[in-house]
Amino acid sequence: MATEVLVPTLGESITEATLGEWLKQPGDTVAADEPIASLETDKVSIEVPSPVAGTMGEHAVKVGDTVEVGGMLATIDAGGAAPKQASAPQPAVTEIPTSGGGPADGAGYGDQPGASSTDSAAADGPAALSPSVRRAVLEHGVDPATIKGSGRDGRITKEDVVAAAQKPAPAPAAAAAAPTAAAPASTGDRKEERVRMTRLRQTIARRLKEAQNTAALLTTFNDVDMNAVIAARTKYKELFEKKHGVRLGFMGFFVKAACMALKDIPNVNASIDGDDIVYHDYADISVAVSSPGGLVVPVIRDADQMSVAEVEKTIGDFGRRAKSGELKMDEMKGGTFTISNGGVFGSLMSTPIINPPQSAVLGLHRIEDRAVVIDGQVVVRPMMYLALSYDHRLIDGREAVTFLVALKNAIEDPTRILIDL
Template identity: 55%
Template sequence: MTTEVRVPTLGESVTEATVATWFKKPGDPVAADEMLCELETDKVTVEVPAPAAGTMGEIVAAEGETVGVDALLATITEGEGAAPAPAKSDSKAAAPAAEASDEAVDVMVPTLGESVTEATVSTWFKKVGDTVAQDEMLCELETDKVSVEVPAPAAGVLTEITAAEGATVDAAAKLGVISGSAGAAASAPAAAPATATPAVASGGKDIEDAPAAKKAMAEAGINRDAVTGSGRDGRVMKEDVAKAIAAGANAAPAPAAAAPRAPVSSDDAAREERVKMTRLRQTIARRLKDSQNTAAMLTTFNEVDMTEVMALRNEYKDLFLKKHGVKLGFMSFFTKACVHALKEVPEVNAEIDGTDVVYKNFVHMGIAAGTPTGLVVPVIRDADAMSFAEIEKAIAEKGARARDGKLSMAEMQGGTFTISNGGVYGSLMSSPILNPPQSGILGMHKIQDRPMAINGEVVIRPMMYLALSYDHRIVDGKGAVTFLVRVKEALEDPRRLLMDL
């Protein structure tokens, strides 16, 4: 039986890729889900796993070729001649099936998500010699966006930890070894070199860089040693060359060297604590700075009287909870108000792609959430088609997963607009930063009683400042102000939302 290997989904708006590197050649045995090749798009690097175990057949798309989504890359021959034993796992090739409970089982890095190629080992919950149950949590990995828990693939004894806390590992790395019994523990050291050998070999051989990267280096006249590779085994990708070129052009590749710290006395230095930024914090810092450097960002402000929303919420919150099983909060009102305003001012729900403006005829609402490790923005898809109850349930579920570090990459991608509620922390007014490539973000703030002039009289009202940061390249001042006014009107008279006014 022959199985086809095809180009996987490459991501939103990505229609083609370049075959960067083949890790297998015709005739090689392959295991199910083993990485066969690496594709390079203009945004991310995508690894293509084997859809089935067998023997590598014909390679249809050679390195350097450009392929579209679902294009045929190669074939795999399944069956008796497919060398099934090696395809299962390098460290377990010689172990008979009847002795599965006694063999050494490798603990591998789980799937990290699309476009995520490496992670940092943050915490080991077990130490060498500990007994573990199947599916018991062994360690936690930290990626640019989420934390990933690694369960034990089998019950036994943790006999080896190959990636210590703080180590950076790629998507196919081995983390440790579990032996099923004392006999297996004794054989584990013999099995380890079998999996360690490829790493040593890859470190000692010449790494084949992506074809597009070679071309870019040749055109720019850049030496290979001047580029740091981010691909598999340190392979240089096209984006690495672009970063190296940008670093040379900006003459500021290392801010620490250009702007060293001010002198610190020995007494003060002894009381300082230096902690490496987490990968999530580094990503947050980079994305926010990129947003400022790219977009023509501007913020406009308004304020809203929350009297009617608070009265409506107080009147129906008990009945709402009884019927829908979730509390009625303010976020559903703001989400509905923003959806309403985005229909009238669609450029706030759009994004720039080169010289085009891409208008979204849907609303995937990002809800910024603070977590112990940093800010994340889970996305509620098709929020414009949801009821109040559906929105509240989605916000509660995403918020809980965000706090527990359980969000997947897919849950934080594809947003078209974002709401950030700094009011829960007591913020009275702020200027939120755009979440690229989005063109708008609404900042909510603290509800505070303030004296207001209403019909010629001074009355005390619960007021909230609103802030809309927007990309002035495609959103004009009129559109931004109109958006905030529509949000204000909908919240001050929530009946307008029911009437679609």
């Protein structure tokens, strides 16, 4: 008896998602609660577990299709594994061409007119490649036709691609005899891949463009001497980790310093709603973290009421769960102010874009030693550029500068954070 796998509830106000990847193919053995597919919503990726143990049946939808909550994704046949049927549908993926001359993704290459040679090669070549394997093939520049798959039914895995890329290139073959007819010039090993934007990336693109079209964006800069914070971190990091079970980073200091500055300059923590200005007597700080699908922005609720240790624990938890795709949608709703740390990637300076309906975002950058003048003496200090992008409709330049100065003072003298000065 077949059991239907339905699209689960995705969260408040979210009624549809995109099928990102099939994790199980027809005929595969499936355990109860084992993930069989990955769904992409506007904010996160969600794995769909199997409701029963059995054998994967037919896929009801293809990769890239939009599905609604309650809709059927596939069926699970109860009992032991059954042999795969030749007619079982496969994910919407195609082989990567081994030479230039066409696109190389699951957007319909094999269905284009004149693609019979590619189709023929696919029939004798490796099994259809999953999205992760296709990305690895393009990244390492290897020919999938030369790779012997170690996966189920000879499928090529990502590890197979990496191993093939690490092998030394074979010696060039001896030159063939001159052809009787002139052959067209080789186009080289030029490849392209057309990949549909994930729902998360589409949402990011739409919201960033809306921010540019709606807000009067302006960015002001300052720099901050990180010497005092670095000294405090060096002195107390071992005791801090031993007591709180988390490493002492820089974000805890910046979140607390930002909360203090937001109280002094409430417009930076406010938002525009129609013709009204909404002020918040709390600080919900959005922190930008990387995930496999792009940048996500979970929210530290009531960060102004937290200690530095509580902030660091929350950020560390967000980072771990963002990488594993376990962040909940409710954790990314709201927020009154955003901090984005491009410094972890080596950014020297940037102009970040606000996260509507918020009115400001703080950009942190890399720390580097620079010569500065202190008390008439040229000295070397670990300096960081700060950038505050803000909606000029609500925040005046004087307020933006005052906010950054208050933040700078707190970071350069961390005692101010302890005594709320």
